[in-house]
Amino acid sequence: MLYHLVILSLFLSLSDAATTIKVLKGPTVSRITHNSALIYIELDQPTSCSIEYWPDNKNMVKKILLGQKKLINHKVESLRPYTTYTYRINCLNVNIPPVIGGSFTTDFLFEVTQIQFVNAPKVTGTTPNSATIEWEANVDADGRIVYGEKDLSLSRDVPPIKKQIIEITELQSDKRYNYQVELHYGGKGLKSEIGKFSTQPGQAQTQKIFRLQPTVVSLTATEATIQFETLSPSQSTVYYGTEQPLKQTVTTRSFTTGHTITLKGLKANSNYLYRVEVTPQKGLTSASPDFPFTTKIVD
Structure with missing residues (x-):
């Protein structure tokens, strides 16, 4: 009798060992959005599994039957935005603690109803052959800048970035241009006012x-x-600064042909740009290109 009990016990032990399943990888949660998440776990052999998950309120438990699987890579959907969920994976004959799982939090839901300019387009610098235009939108909208001397017949594409600094090149010197920014996002469009x-x-x-x-x-x-x-004989103004647009100025009111202007209160060891505008007694105001200089290091 004792002999038969030993044989039966040994048989049951071997049977359990044969059906014990191990977890090779996971569980992990990835590709989380505002309403979905991907739950992953890998076993060493197929077995029947299910996933249970619920938000803060455990009375709202949802269960998904997955059938016989070795690799579980399941996307749970219809989740609530910015909510913490607890999940549990139940598999038969898995040699791990009773609860396999953890928690994750879904993302915010951002609904863009329209494209808007956070900072409207403006020209922050010009040269004889180029112009720099900056703006900021509320979304990563792509689009283009249209420009021209009389009509907006030229264009420059812009990438989908919220904050843009775009340089238009191959312009003609001493010319007046019109420009407009056109943006597109999610099937919606936005145009800026026409600038000059x-x-x-x-x-x-x-x-x-x-x-x-x-x-x-x-x-x-x-x-x-x-x-x-x-x-x-002309009046003169020097515009200067460390970045465009050059907002600091020094002006001489007297009409003269010889001009000496001193810029004071500068930062040591800094790169500056300056531009000279002159207005003769009879005639229109004209400007030089931007010139650079670098202040010296403090001794």
Whole structure:
């Protein structure tokens, strides 16, 4: 009798060992969106499994029967946005603790009803042959800039980025241009108001303004002195700064042909740009291109 009991016990042990299933990988949760998540687990052999999951309220448990599977890669859907869910995987004969699972939180739901400009398009810098236009949208919208001297017949495509800094090149010097930004996102469109900008004069045109081109003749850590001569008595303004647009100014009110202007209160060891505008007694205001200089290091 004892012999038969030992044989039966050994048989049952071997039978259990033969049906014990191990977890090779997982469980993990990935590809989480505002209303879905992908649950993954890999076993060493097929077995019957199910997934249960619920939000904060355990009375709302949902159960999915998966059948005989070795690899579970199941997408649970119709979840609530920004909600923490608990999940549990039940598999027959798996040699692990009774509960396989964990928790995850779904993403926010962002519904874009319309495209908007957070910061409207504006021109932040020009050269004789280019213009820089910046704006910021509320979504990653793509589109284009349309521009031209009279009509908007030229265009430049823009990538889908919220904050844009786009340079338009191959423009003609000393010309007035119109421009407009067109954006597209999720089947919706947005157009900015039509703006205007003027390119700077080219070298030949600046020679008509200046007898001697603007030059930095003295430079320290905090000051820069600029000299130039105009062909006729003129008032002058120097625009300067470390970035476009150049917002700081120094203006001389007297009409003269010899100009000396000192920029004060500069930052040491910094790169600056400056532009000179002159207005003669009779005639229109004209401007030079932007020129660079770098202040010295403090001793």
